[in-house]
Amino acid sequence: MYTYDTYDQAMVDARVAEFRDQITRRIAGEMTEDQFKPLRLMNGLYLQLHAYMLRVAIPYGTLDSRQMRMLAHIARTYDRDYGHFTTRQNIQYNWIKLEDCADILEELATVEMHAIQTSGNCIRNISSDQYAGAAADEVTDPRPWAELLRQWSTFHPEFSYLPRKFKIAVIASPEDRAAMRLHDIGLELIRQDGALGARVFVGGGMGRTPMIAPEINPFVKADDLLSYLEACLRVYNRYGRRDNIYKARIKILIHEIGADAYRRQVATEFAHVKTLGIDPPLAELERIAAFFAPPAYDAANVEPDRTDPDFAVWLDQNVKPHKQAGYAIVNISLKPIGGIPGDATSAQIDVMADLAEKYSFDELRVTHAQNIVLPYVAKRDLYAVWHALRDAALADANLDLISDIIACPGLDYCSLANARSIPVAQKIATRFADMDRQRDLGELKLKISGCINACGHHHAGHIGILGVDKKGVENYQLTFGGSGAEDVSIGKIIGPGFDEDGVVDAVEKATEVYKALREGDERFLDTYRRVGLEPFKEAIYG
Amino acid sequence: MKLLTGNDLGSGAVTWWTGNGWSIHVEDAADVGEHGEAILHAEEGARRVNAPYIIDALPTEDGPRPAHIKDRIRALGPTVRTDLTLKPADPAAGDWII
Ligand code: HEM
Ligand code: SF4
Numbered sequence A: 001m002y003t004y005d006t007y008d009q010a011m012v013d014a015r016v017a018e019f020r021d022q023i024t025r026r027i028a029g030e031m032t033e034d035q036f037k038p039l040r041l042m043n044g045l046y047l048q049l050h051a052y053m054l055r056v057a058i059p060y061g062t063l064d065s066r067q068m069r070m071l072a073h074i075a076r077t078y079d080r081d082y083g084h085f086t087t088r089q090n091i092q093y094n095w096i097k098l099e100d101c102a103d104i105l106e107e108l109a110t111v112e113m114h115a116i117q118t119s120g121n122c123i124r125n126i127s128s129d130q131y132a133g134a135a136a137d138e139v140t141d142p143r144p145w146a147e148l149l150r151q152w153s154t155f156h157p158e159f160s161y162l163p164r165k166f167k168i169a170v171i172a173s174p175e176d177r178a179a180m181r182l183h184d185i186g187l188e189l190i191r192q193d194g195a196l197g198a199r200v201f202v203g204g205g206m207g208r209t210p211m212i213a214p215e216i217n218p219f220v221k222a223d224d225l226l227s228y229l230e231a232c233l234r235v236y237n238r239y240g241r242r243d244n245i246y247k248a249r250i251k252i253l254i255h256e257i258g259a260d261a262y263r264r265q266v267a268t269e270f271a272h273v274k275t276l277g278i279d280p281p282l283a284e285l286e287r288i289a290a291f292f293a294p295p296a297y298d299a300a301n302v303e304p305d306r307t308d309p310d311f312a313v314w315l316d317q318n319v320k321p322h323k324q325a326g327y328a329i330v331n332i333s334l335k336p337i338g339g340i341p342g343d344a345t346s347a348q349i350d351v352m353a354d355l356a357e358k359y360s361f362d363e364l365r366v367t368h369a370q371n372i373v374l375p376y377v378a379k380r381d382l383y384a385v386w387h388a389l390r391d392a393a394l395a396d397a398n399l400d401l402i403s404d405i406i407a408c409p410g411l412d413y414c415s416l417a418n419a420r421s422i423p424v425a426q427k428i429a430t431r432f433a434d435m436d437r438q439r440d441l442g443e444l445k446l447k448i449s450g451c452i453n454a455c456g457h458h459h460a461g462h463i464g465i466l467g468v469d470k471k472g473v474e475n476y477q478l479t480f481g482g483s484g485a486e487d488v489s490i491g492k493i494i495g496p497g498f499d500e501d502g503v504v505d506a507v508e509k510a511t512e513v514y515k516a517l518r519e520g521d522e523r524f525l526d527t528y529r530r531v532g533l534e535p536f537k538e539a540i541y542g
Numbered sequence B: 001m002k003l004l005t006g007n008d009l010g011s012g013a014v015t016w017w018t019g020n021g022w023s024i025h026v027e028d029a030a031d032v033g034e035h036g037e038a039i040l041h042a043e044e045g046a047r048r049v050n051a052p053y054i055i056d057a058l059p060t061e062d063g064p065r066p067a068h069i070k071d072r073i074r075a076l077g078p079t080v081r082t083d084l085t086l087k088p089a090d091p092a093a094g095d096w097i098i
Helices: A006-027 A033-041 A065-078 A098-109 A143-153 A222-239 A250-257 A259-276 A282-290 A309-318 A346-359 A379-391 A422-431 A435-441 A500-517 A524-531 A534-541 B033-046 B069-076 B093-097
Strands: A045-047 A052-056 A062-064 A082-085 A091-096 A168-171 A185-192 A195-202 A215-221 A319-321 A327-332 A343-345 A363-366 A372-378 A446-449 A463-470 A473-480 B002-008 B014-017 B049-060 B063-066
Touching (some): A006 A033, A006 A098, A033 A045, A052 A098, A065 A091, A065 A363, A091 A098, A143 A168, A143 A222, A143 A282, A185 A222, A215 A259, A222 A250, A222 A259, A309 A327, A309 A379, A309 A435, A327 A379, A343 A346, A372 A379, A422 A446, A422 A500, A435 A500, A473 A500, A524 A534, B002 B063, B014 B069, B033 B049, B069 B093
Parallel strands (some): A168 A185, A446 A463
Antiparallel strands (some): A062 A363, A082 A343, A185 A195, A195 A215, A319 A327, A327 A372, A363 A372, A463 A473, B002 B014, B002 B049
16 A cells, blocks of 8 residues: 655645634634635535535545544544445545534544545546456556556646546556546556556546547557646646536547547647656656555465355355455445445444454455455455454445445435435335345446436446436436446436336336346346347336 | 525534524524525625525425425435434424425
């Protein structure tokens, strides 16, 4: 894991002190809300329906047990004993008091955490593959690159007031576990003739105008990457639509001028930027990479005993192959049947921290699907880990199944929402509670957003649900055929919307159609892509 | 009837104008009638409540019921955490919202 140097720590500490002063002035009435709002947003503090909400950054979703315990401590001390892990690999607290906020940030700073760049029109927290460093299929560990980008983007003076927010994801595997092409910039690290570099995709995003990022450059040498990204951002900063918030994202710019024109502009800018010498020297890269050196693996390659059937199901569903023999990647589901997707209590957060310390070389990851990963578990320890998880109600064996739903906070918490997301997720998960039924349906990614902003990734759901406001009544649109993985696609609306129970029924009907029509080992998404919408529509609207 | 609502500066909690101050209980909310805008501006000036706005509501036996579901959820709390709502474990709360 990366450890702050004195510069990092000084920057974070200074920020806390500055914000403490701003809060004091706001509470004293020396500032209006209009004056204070941009300041609090720069520190991750939103105002939601019921209270202030604090979004804490978890850079590329990686944290250690000490940081995880701090998250539990904050939830217990300053919030209502739980937190919400988000699709951007961060955590949100829903019940924060303004006067506590500086203390919280000060406590976070003691474990090298903060809430910077979790809001505003800057480069947001960098996201990455939750299996980074452990994935059997990665060409390199993406985390050193994600960390480099974090350092480059943090307080970048030119990119602190972009036309709109900017999200970057870095992966290094052919399998995309980070919805890479649905980011403003998606980087896929690859090797070409032995040299490391990146495929650069620019202009993806969800929101009201979902777009898949086109490839802007098939190979940017690692040595040029920062300069190239700087050029990408500069072109956006210059031409992005500041006049219209709905057209301000880079995806709209690239859509309007075309990928070719954008690529040319970036090339011109790059030729200039490259002369400025912003790419770090090799020694700096090596310094960063050293923080992510592989842990001291020492376990023999023993297969776990599968005699306990519940354990065996969990192994098959939630445990993934590791690049190191004798080890495995453990996915902890935050999707208990009927629970709130992504929520964890302080006690559960502590349990996960303890398990990481004891069994996963002190490391955890947050996934964009709102689950937690223990990236380095010895196979000999899997049974013990499962037991401990089960005792904490964290052993649901539903990874990537229909009940592993992504859901945004929706109208239960979010001030921008049109409809509630969580109750729909709860009803669907409960309808499909039977594990055999879920497993029979196989991989089925269901994602729910409470408004068109698409925080719940509904565009990328094999089944997506979007909450809308129909004359003051909650209504839900269904989309089919989206994917945030390497077979990326954007779902299509299937027809008129439903009420809450209606949408649950419609999802169930869709799964029946799939079961009747699937061939071989097709997933729901594959069958849908092969047969098209008609048979589904007929069954649902019939 | 018309209600004036906002979020408390310190806690962020939803608050309702009672006629001479703010309460977190919608039952206490007063009908501001035609005077909403004027109170709103005065209160904004006082800087104790964030982003106050005026909503429509219906008077009921249990007090005012905001017209829009969003404000009913604001009045009560998240529907998915009845342990955290202002009327804990009230089985009727769900109906009141929807
Ligand atoms: C509750 C407070 C939240 C607010 C006010 C908020 C606001 C927004 C807005 C306005 C957008 C649309 C941006 C655009 O299209 O230009 C957006 C997109 C997004 N948000 Fe949120 N959001 C919130 C919570 C969340 C949560 C809880 C998550 C994760 C579960 C999340 C993850 C995302 C993602 C992944 C996108 C789409 C990606 C993109 O930017 O294109 N947000 N959010
Ligand atoms: S999608 Fe809409 S309702 Fe859901 S969290 Fe984002 S802004 Fe709120």
